[in-house]
Amino acid sequence: MPPVIGRAIRSIQKTTTAVAVYPGLTRFSLKAPKNVEVHFENGGFYNLSAEYLRIYSPAADSKMRSVGGEKVIYGRRHVGIMSAEPVGNYGVRLLFDDLHKTGIFTWDYLYHLGSNKFTMMRDYIRTLRKHGLSRDPPRMRRK
Template identity: 75%
Template sequence: MNVIRRGVRSIHTAVDSPRLTRFALQPPKFVEVEFENGSLYKLSAEYLRIYSPAVDSKIRSICGEKVISGRCHVGIMSAEPIGNYGVRLLFDDLHKTGIFTWDYFYHLGSNKFTLMRNYIRTLKKHGLSRDPPRRR
């Protein structure tokens, strides 16, 4: 039953997302998105990279959990419009396969603190860090 509730909640959220009124790329550190309901979100490059909607070969699977670590200093190099529904972001670690829809930006913005807290807990749980590994 919880799975059904979560599924309905995610569908409901996507349908009820307000219309995007402004998208501003501030390379290399963040993206700013504003919506018609007045919500304004400043989303860091690290946050967008770890929650990229694409499958990536740099994701570690630990005990079935997908974890991206070491992206604290990642930057955004560019944004390419995709239709009238989103953008593809190119990160300086050469990740470029994720398409961020306006609805997904709204989801990331409105859940930013919870998602980031969960991410940090997951890193700690597996002994990983937001910082990139040191070169030898």
């Protein structure tokens, strides 16, 4: 059964598999606005936060800051996911409430993000600290 086709999705169940490096996706569920859940054939289950998905979006982004030659996205602790759109049989495009929508998350990439979540998040927080940046959005200045 192919993924559900539609403008926005909440859940995809996939029973066919393609030859891939990673296990095939069996279920994708959007738990808007704060996370997605992904299930894989090998029993892998990952709950991925909107912040984590936003900072590791596979697309180039104009809201990224280059610090010391590193590309760093910061201030996204409270970002949310507004919708998810299937892209073929291989991935999903997420629309975040900061209006970022150009990244396509393939099932393989979601598996990579899930299986490496703790290491990648730890490295991200270290990078922010190294450059004096925060996961929190910048505060508005009062006049």
